[in-house]
Amino acid sequence: MALESNIPSGPLAQKWDKHKFELKLVNPANKRKFEVIVVGSGLAGASAAATLGELGYKVKCFCYQDSPRRAHSIAAQGGINAAKNYQNDGDSVHRLFYDTIKGGDFRAREANVHRLAQVSVNIIDQCVAQGVPFAREYGGLLSNRSFGGAQVSRTFYARGQTGQQLLLGAYQALSRQIGMGTVKMYPRTEMVDVVVVDGHAKGIVVRDLVSGEISSHAADAVVLATGGYGNVFFLSTNAKGCNVTSIWRAYKKGAYLANPCYTQIxxxxxxxxxxxxxxxxxxxxxxxxxxxxxxxxxxxxxxxxxxxxxxxxxxxxxxxxxxxxxxxxxxxxxxxxxxxxxxxxxxxxxxxxxxxxxxxxxxxxxxxxxxxxxxxxxxxxxxxxxxxxxxxxxxxxxxxxxYTMGGSWVDYNLMSSLPGLFVVGEANFSDHGANRLGASALMQGLADGYFVLPYTIGNYFATCKQTRPATSHTEFKKVEEDVRKFTERLLSVKGKRTPTSLHRELGKLLWEKCGMARNEKGLKEALKRIPELREEFWKTVNVTGEAMEFNQALEYAGRVADFMEFGELMCLDALERNESCGGHFREEFQTPDGEAARNDDKYAYVAAWEYQGAGKAPVMHKESLEYSEVHMSTRSYK
Amino acid sequence: MNLTLKVWRQKNGQTEGHFETYPARDIIEDMSFLEMLDVVNEGLISSGKDPIAFDSDCREGICGMCSLVINGIPHGGHAGTATCQLHMRRFKDGETITIEPWRAKAFPIIKDVATNRSAFDRIIQAGGFVSVNTGGTPDGNALPISKEVSDRAMDAAACIGCGACVAACKNASAMLFVAAKVSHLNLLPQGEPEKHRRALAMVTQMDKEGFGSCTVTGSCEAVCPKEIKLTFIAKLNRDFGVAALLGK
Known part of the structure; x- marks a missing residue:
């Protein structure tokens, strides 16, 4: 399938407004006929689920934690960017846009980043209205500080707990919808696969982490908001439970993974x-x-x-x-x-x-x-x-x-290459290019969830006209069976090594070969070692307990199994990108004074990987990056 | 250092639990308490035993998922410290450490020391929000809020919803948790229009969940990893009292 980014035509600054007008709408009375599944309850997931509920859709929201309030967005400390120019220091939508594109080392999609900068101002208004206690000056107005990669003060903050306060704002909005019955919440429930019917994502299969029960949920669209894959390195600043499972299993069902080698250290x-x-x-x-x-x-x-x-x-x-x-x-x-x-x-x-x-x-x-x-x-x-x-x-x-800039490939509407599957927040690849600037993750999560997805998903409903299957459909039964077999397989190895020790070994290998600096030799070594380690995993892992109970070892082992596969794609992507850009630093490609040397002639593209089946090499699709408003300069902070 | 752990083991909510004793050997001072448990669990898995089920996620003291009663005190009794931020340099070589779950009727045990705290979510769903939809909100600076008020609201909003306040209370009361959310929102002008309804609805739900009554002993404040102040309970009582008098 060719990559269709669906970027609207017209001047950059008008694309989003024009697109919003052109998007087909769903009549208010018809919205309740559409069911949406949102996986993840961090900033992107909670804001999306709450907003979709407010609009009148029937929403189901899933998270692996015991409460939606615990998603790892909560740990973000410093702040959230917005082009408010409250400090009168020369900020503007265009400047935030430019800083973000430049910060991403000219490897992000121009139209997405401009939209992000545009809606950034609405996010602050929304959060203030929800009662987020941002820091204030004595005069009563909002306070700002500066962050890396910017020469203006545009970062809004709530002490050192900005992520917590923004997430609680979204969690409260979500809780309000749960109380009103528009959103049904499933805590301690992990998505284990996507179900595709007639080429569209029409539901998910989940495991109830308390009882171990496997069940199916059908919907008209599925939204993944499951965060980043930084834990592939074992040691990261991510929460212990953060994982790649949902976007990885979606990848196997046709949702391409883009730029997996872009990780932020x-x-x-x-x-x-x-x-x-x-x-x-x-x-x-x-x-x-x-x-x-x-x-x-x-x-x-x-x-x-x-x-x-x-x-x-x-x-x-x-x-x-x-x-x-x-x-x-x-x-x-x-x-x-x-x-x-x-x-x-x-x-x-x-x-x-x-x-x-x-x-x-x-x-x-x-x-x-x-x-x-x-x-x-x-x-x-x-x-x-x-x-x-x-x-x-x-x-x-x-x-x-x-943080991981890579993730599921999505078009301008945040829909993946699998129709009906949308991916928001850190889980998608869209806005940060090869490096994210500080205080921009919170901005992107909330932009996607509050102000982008709720518009674009309506267009999908209004134009796709596909019926929602029942969970008795054979495809659901087949996927449930696959999931049960996978669980059984994990439990039956009964080897000598703990999931942690295997994960730690993978993480150390990736940190050394595909961490802050990479080179061809190291990446090739990793690509040889990872399949061996994966084989060791499946021969030696010891997963205790049973399938039908609260079994944290089993949950974890399933996530590690996915990291064992994903790590290989990450190294392959890093090997294929023969340039240095942002967080991807290839030692062979540097300037005489040791800075990243980009190669715009050959690598100004998004690498979107398509799964070809177990044991087969994935195929890379290229989305070329074209800049109409900015000039691709050498990034200098000197 | 070498330690002895007495850990509460319980297969699920339907069976009875009991203490089991495990050695924790070669523990390093720089380990967090949960990393010490990780080491013990690795040993249990290697000897084919079921590891101890406990909740944790961010391990930075902010998500509120970790929840252990350590030597009789929720989160172990060091000021402003959640279990995940408690480090082994706080313990002595040779010590015996007792590890129990949160104990409260409203927090049923799932397994071992992991409990179900969804009751807190249902209290928030009853009224712990400002009723605004996405979009159409006024400019962030259109509503000046004094720094003092904003700072106090932030003090209350810092609650991580871990439930230590309930676990510490002899009555398993959730007053500090409810007071923190009510105060955060009721102190701010954005929360003003719904302040009476909020206080009533949240307290009603709290009672319905089976949490006990508050006698203001202050054990909740003492164990709170975010040091939420008892004075917020006074604020809640006032808002609740006014709302009840107004018959809202």
Missing amino acids: HPTCIPVSGDHQSKLTLMSESLRNDGRVWVPKRKEDCTKAPGSIAEDDRDYYLERKYPSYGNLAPRDISSRAAKEACDSGRGVGPGALGVYLDFSAAIKRLSLNVIRERYGNLFDMYEKITGENAYQVPMRIYPAVH
Whole structure:
């Protein structure tokens, strides 16, 4: 199937308005005849489910957690971007659009990003109306701060818990619809497959995580809002339960996966402390507003107490290399610079895998109280995890997997290559290109869920005219049977290794070969090793317990099985992209001063992979990226 | 360090539970409490036993999924700390640690130390929201809100819905949870139009779920990982009282 991006014609700034007018509508009285399944209840899923419910559709929403309020959007700390220009510092829709395209290293779809910037202003209004307690100035108006990759202050925030407050806003809107009966919520329920009838996604099969029961749900359309796949690396800042299962199983049913190699390594996380580590914790990028990043100039100083190292003996490498953005250089660039500093033997802390994030200058300039007010909860969290007081000694930070720009390929309407299957939020590939800017994930999740999908899905209903099958349809029964067999297979191996140990091994391999820097040799090694490891998984995994009970080992093993397959596609995508761009840094392709060297002539496209069946090589489809308003320049933050 | 764990094991909600004792060996100070349990579970799986079922997700102290009563205190008794943020440097070599689930009628046990807290969701569904639909909302700066009010609302809104307040209360009361949401919304002008209805509806649902009464002993505040203040209960009582008097 050819990739049809369905980008509307006309000037960039008018595309979305024109498209909204051209979209077919569903009569209010007819909306209740359409049923929609939303999988996931984070910012994208909860906002979509709530809005669709308000519009009058019959909605079912599923999440694996015990409550929709626990989705991992809740952990986002720093903020949400919007082109409000409340600070009168020259911001505009066009500037936010441009910063996002540039931040994504010219690998995002222009029309989608412009729409995102346009609706960003509505998101803030919506959230304020819901009672989201954004930070305010003494005059009573909303406060802003700046984030990486921008020279304006456009980030709205609620202390260090912006994601929590935005998610609770969406959760409350969703709860209101659940109370009114327009949305039915299924917590502790995991989607295990998509059901396709006559070429359209018409339902899902789920496992009730408490009873183990497998059941089918039919709908007129399915929306996946299941987040990113960062846990393929085992260690990431994602929640323990985050997984690739829904988009991976949809991929096997015809929903192409786009740019899986684009993963974001966040520069400011708490370093790994040992082999027991189960996950990594982010320290918000907002800290870089006031914290200065440095390492000692000399290797021999690395083991000294940071306070004893003279100012002249410190290398504030971000300020040195990127004077105009300084400590607020974008994430991919800051992460690579940290890696470079540690690779040169100047890392600090255990294993020399850390750099300092120092607040002493800011405390001197602004006072301890101001810093405490701005970042108190982050300093507390740092102390709980490391046992160190960052008001007195600099924080130690190191990059960690944080976000995945790749995901299901979607057209301008957020519909995947499988008709009737929509993908929103981090789970799709659409808006961040090869690198996401800080405070843009919350923006995209809510843009998709509140303001884009509710329009575009109506057009699908109004034009597709397909009937909704009953769950007694043979296709549902067949998929249920497949799912039961898969579960049985996992439980019957009864080998010697735990799912965790196998997952950890996969993650380590991917971090080394397909992490912050990649090269052809390493990727080829990974592509050889992953199928072996997958075979080991299926020969040696030990999944305890039974199918028909609350069985966390079984849930987890199913997710790891998918990571074992997905990791291979990620490496293949990284190998095929013979250039460096954003978070995808191929060591063979760099400028003399070590920056990413893009190859626009050959690689200005989205790589969308089509599944061909087990054991067969997937086929890559290319969607070429055309820019009408921006010039594809070399990205510079110097 | 080496520890001894006494853990509540219960196959499901229909069967009776009991304590089992497990050794936890070679535990490192930098481990979180849940990472220590991961190590114990890896050992249990390797010896063919059923691992301990416990809830956790973000492991950053914000999702509210983790829920253990540790040595008799929900989340283990360190100020402002959820179980997932509790680290083993807080324990001593050789110590025996008792691990139990949240205990409350309204939070039935699913398995071992994992419980069902959907009652909290139903309380929010009863009125813990502002009734606005998507779209058509006024400009964010059209409604100035004083920083003090906004900050107080944020203090209340910081609740993570973990249920430690209920687990700590001798009556298994959910007053702190309900007070936090009612206060967050009722303090703000956006929540003003529905403030009476909200207080009544949420308290009614709370009672219906089987949570006990509040006698303001403050055990909830003491264990709250987000340090939500007891004074919000006074705010809830006031809003509820006014609403009841007005017959709303």
